[in-house]
Amino acid sequence: MTFEENVREYLHTRSIEPTSASAHDLMCALMSALCSEQDAAGATRGSRKLYYFSAEFLIGRLLRANLINLDLLDRAQDLLQSWGTSLSEVEDAEPEPSLGNGGLGRLAACFMDSIASLGLNGCGVGLNYHYGLFHQNLSEGYQQEEPNPWIEDTSWLRDEHTTFTVPFACGDVVAKLYDIELPGYHNGVVNRLHLFDVENPAPAPTSGISFDKNDIQHCLTSFLYPDDSDEAGRLLRVYQEYFMVCAGAQLIIADAQQAGWQLDRLDDHIAVHINDTHPSMIIPELVRQLTLHGVSQDRACEIVENACAYTNHTILSEALETWNMSSIERVAPQLVDVITNLDERAKARTSDPALAIIDRDNRVHMAHMDVHFSRSVNGVAKLHTDILKNSEMNGFYNIYPDKFNNKTNGITFRRWLMGCNPMLAAAISDAIGESWKDDASHLIDLLKHIDDAAFRQKLDSIKAQNKHRLADWLQKTQGITLNRDAIFDVQIKRLHQYKRQQLNAMYAMWKYLDIKKGHIPARPLVMIFAAKAAPAYTLAKDIIHMLLCLSKLIEQDEQVRPYLQLVMVENYNVTAAEHLIPAANISEQISLASKEASGTGNMKMMANGALTLGTMDGANVEIVNLVGKDNAYIFGKTSQEVIDAYKNESYHPWDYWKSDAMIRELIDFIISPSMLAIGSSESLGRVYQDLLSHDWFMTLPDVADYISTKERCLADFENRDAWITKTIINIAHSGYFSSDRTISEYNRDIWHLDATTHEA
Numbered sequence: 001m002t003f004e005e006n007v008r009e010y011l012h013t014r015s016i017e018p019t020s021a022s023a024h025d026l027m028c029a030l031m032s033a034l035c036s037e038q039d040a041a042g043a044t045r046g047s048r049k050l051y052y053f054s055a056e057f058l059i060g061r062l063l064r065a066n067l068i069n070l071d072l073l074d075r076a077q078d079l080l081q082s083w084g085t086s087l088s089e090v091e092d093a094e095p096e097p098s099l100g101n102g103g104l105g106r107l108a109a110c111f112m113d114s115i116a117s118l119g120l121n122g123c124g125v126g127l128n129y130h131y132g133l134f135h136q137n138l139s140e141g142y143q144q145e146e147p148n149p150w151i152e153d154t155s156w157l158r159d160e161h162t163t164f165t166v167p168f169a170c171g172d173v174v175a176k177l178y179d180i181e182l183p184g185y186h187n188g189v190v191n192r193l194h195l196f197d198v199e200n201p202a203p204a205p206t207s208g209i210s211f212d213k214n215d216i217q218h219c220l221t222s223f224l225y226p227d228d229s230d231e232a233g234r235l236l237r238v239y240q241e242y243f244m245v246c247a248g249a250q251l252i253i254a255d256a257q258q259a260g261w262q263l264d265r266l267d268d269h270i271a272v273h274i275n276d277t278h279p280s281m282i283i284p285e286l287v288r289q290l291t292l293h294g295v296s297q298d299r300a301c302e303i304v305e306n307a308c309a310y311t312n313h314t315i316l317s318e319a320l321e322t323w324n325m326s327s328i329e330r331v332a333p334q335l336v337d338v339i340t341n342l343d344e345r346a347k348a349r350t351s352d353p354a355l356a357i358i359d360r361d362n363r364v365h366m367a368h369m370d371v372h373f374s375r376s377v378n379g380v381a382k383l384h385t386d387i388l389k390n391s392e393m394n395g396f397y398n399i400y401p402d403k404f405n406n407k408t409n410g411i412t413f414r415r416w417l418m419g420c421n422p423m424l425a426a427a428i429s430d431a432i433g434e435s436w437k438d439d440a441s442h443l444i445d446l447l448k449h450i451d452d453a454a455f456r457q458k459l460d461s462i463k464a465q466n467k468h469r470l471a472d473w474l475q476k477t478q479g480i481t482l483n484r485d486a487i488f489d490v491q492i493k494r495l496h497q498y499k500r501q502q503l504n505a506m507y508a509m510w511k512y513l514d515i516k517k518g519h520i521p522a523r524p525l526v527m528i529f530a531a532k533a534a535p536a537y538t539l540a541k542d543i544i545h546m547l548l549c550l551s552k553l554i555e556q557d558e559q560v561r562p563y564l565q566l567v568m569v570e571n572y573n574v575t576a577a578e579h580l581i582p583a584a585n586i587s588e589q590i591s592l593a594s595k596e597a598s599g600t601g602n603m604k605m606m607a608n609g610a611l612t613l614g615t616m617d618g619a620n621v622e623i624v625n626l627v628g629k630d631n632a633y634i635f636g637k638t639s640q641e642v643i644d645a646y647k648n649e650s651y652h653p654w655d656y657w658k659s660d661a662m663i664r665e666l667i668d669f670i671i672s673p674s675m676l677a678i679g680s681s682e683s684l685g686r687v688y689q690d691l692l693s694h695d696w697f698m699t700l701p702d703v704a705d706y707i708s709t710k711e712r713c714l715a716d717f718e719n720r721d722a723w724i725t726k727t728i729i730n731i732a733h734s735g736y737f738s739s740d741r742t743i744s745e746y747n748r749d750i751w752h753l754d755a756t757t758h759e760a
């Protein structure tokens with residue numbers, strides 16, 4: 001049956017008339033027809049297979065993405081149009097799978113798309129969280145967390161009718177395997193995302209996101225990284241991590257046996273990727289299972305070290321996981337001897353106690369285990385890898401220089417340009433042809449059209465239309481009315497002090513006061529934020545509160561309102577990002593230099609024609625190297641200055657408050673009568689106190705430079721010709737940040753998989 005016949009058939013068997021079908025019915029019909037197409041496509045093959053372990057896969061909605069990859073987008077649109085509706089309406093009925101937090105999970109999702117699109121024999125391994133991270137509501141000035149259920153009767157999940165038994169100290173728990181098929185782009189192959197689940201998942205909590213963290217049998221896969229501020233929460237994470245790797249290792253061995261691969265030669269046939277430290281227990285677990293199958297301990301350790309590769313995602317020390325051995329003993333006592341044995345092997349290689357797997361307090365350092373027992377350790381942008389080599393992991397680098405390598409992150413242009421910005425994609429194809437869709441580096445050909453007046457005009461009008469689309473969407477979903485003629489200044493990412501939403505908030509206060517002083521801007525500015533805060537991260541929630549207070553303050557002020565607007569978009573997720581990114585004029589990437597490992601939001605906005613306003617941090621450095629300093633707006637302390645300031649303990653925020661009148665005015669504004677009339681003194685007081693007495697992420701030293709650079713950027717926007725030239729230069733150079741490039745490098749240097757010959 002053709003795709004169209006499958007869609008009709010689905011509706012027909014349910015006695016649904018296409019022209020009167022609901023968006024949800026049509027979504028289910030398309031989903032079901034796509035699943036038939038995917039079943040008919042071939043799996044990738046090869047003598048080696050990659051298992052990409054990640055606690056998160058922030059895959060986003062799949063309807064449009066899969067239609068694009070299977071080359072069915074136009075046909076689906078034609079069909080829906082003939083029934084009087086459109087894909088945009090229908091896809092709004094698709095719940096977004098909530099399987100990740102932010103950048104790390106989204107990276108894993110872009111990688112899945114690229115691995116399939118390059119025809120590489122690889123799969124993802126993760127967990128099937130039922131209620132996601134949480135759904136964020138912004139009501140009454142604060143973030144409220146609710147369950148985010150996404151699994152419906154018709155879903156992308158396929159029950160594989162396969163189970164594994166995970167032996168916990170508290171008893172066995174059955175791991176049930178669900179797969180999501182992920183088609184490659186125009187190559188007729190599909191890969192699989194394997195998601196493990198408990199057999200009888202608990203229903204969603206009726207309000208809020210608290211649940212019985214001790215009820216492992218039913219709640220293990222309820223939420224992603226539940227609150228770890230208490231012992232039960234921390235233990236649940238160990239349960240989740242062990243569940244994922246224990247079932248994953250059994251899957252690897254079952255696959256190997258089915259393929260007829262000898263287990264004591266397993267390193268010839270598998271690559272195991274450890275995405276951040278959450279899956280690190282795959283190392284001892286694979287050793288354990290191999291020895292159960294008769295492989296010697298020595299050989300098992302060798303196999304694991306040859307097969308595994310580890311990606312580090314952060315240098316924030318509080319994010320590098322360590323577990324008390326006593327916690328591991330309570331969850332999976334069978335790992336204690338294996339980890340102890342690995343620690344002895346590591347200690348035979350280096351006597352430096354700072355590099356041990358088990359430290360003197362009997363804590364297990366996951367990242368240390370990863371470095372000792374992986375063949376490759378990579379950072380995610382050049383600067384980040386250099387910091388790992390030269391400071392954070394210098395001790396390890398000295399003993400394993402050949403293990404360390406860089407793989408600058410990337411994004412899939414199928415989702416982040418073709419999918420979310422079809423008008424721009426069409427304009428690009430009109431100018432340079434279609435080949436950029438297979439190889440994003442061809443976007444560089446846009447430079448040949450930089451003086452083409454019609455093309456420039458088209459890009460300008462597309463940005464305006466995308467701003468209207470965003471305004472319509474925000475009106476519909478949150479009742480927010482945007483000033484459509486304003487500059488759209490966008491900071492969308494997890495809320496964290498190192499990402500410095502508080503710095504952007506200080507600009508908002510400065511601008512508010514500046515307008516009150518009578519300085520009328522040349523053009524209105526809309527400051528757009530979207531961010532979830534971790535449920536137990538008090539100060540991050542306080543910063544959200546401060547932003548919501550500022551939003552209200554500005555809105556209530558008749559003198560300022562025509563020129564400035566601050567909006568906070570609720571529940572930042574992939575769907576929201578797909579609406580926001582095509583509409584951005586300015587991409588805020590203002591982390592404290594040295595702290596953002598890479599960033600990928602920066603790449604998405606660059607590809608959609610926004611200019612970066614940022615620090616020399618993460619992949620911003622590589623963006624600036626590609627486009628040149630004149631085509632980005634860079635400010636702030638350098639990573640070296642920051643690293644030195646930490647080392648010398650030379651930064652004291654109080655000094656800035658005392659000596660700098662502007663900074664004093666802004667800091668004091670946080671707890672000024674006009675802010676306290678709107679917000680909570682407790683919450684705003686905590687932000688004020690933190691900035692004044694800790695400011696660990698050095699906001700104040702960058703404030704003045706940030707404000708003046710942002711003012712310069714806004715002034716430059718008025719030179720429309722020069723601005724459009726800059727956006728074209730940015731789009732043209734963005735091809736480097738294709739995750740296809742990143743994945744080709746992983747494969748060339750680490751995995752060594754052969755590409756499946758396409759049968760498209």
Ligand SMILES: *Cc1c(COP(=O)(O)O)cnc(C)c1O
Nearest residue numbers: 102103493573574577599600601
């Ligand atoms: C790209 C993306 C991120 C990562 O953004 P950064 O700015 O790199 O932190 C986080 N969340 C979602 C939904 C994304 O699409």
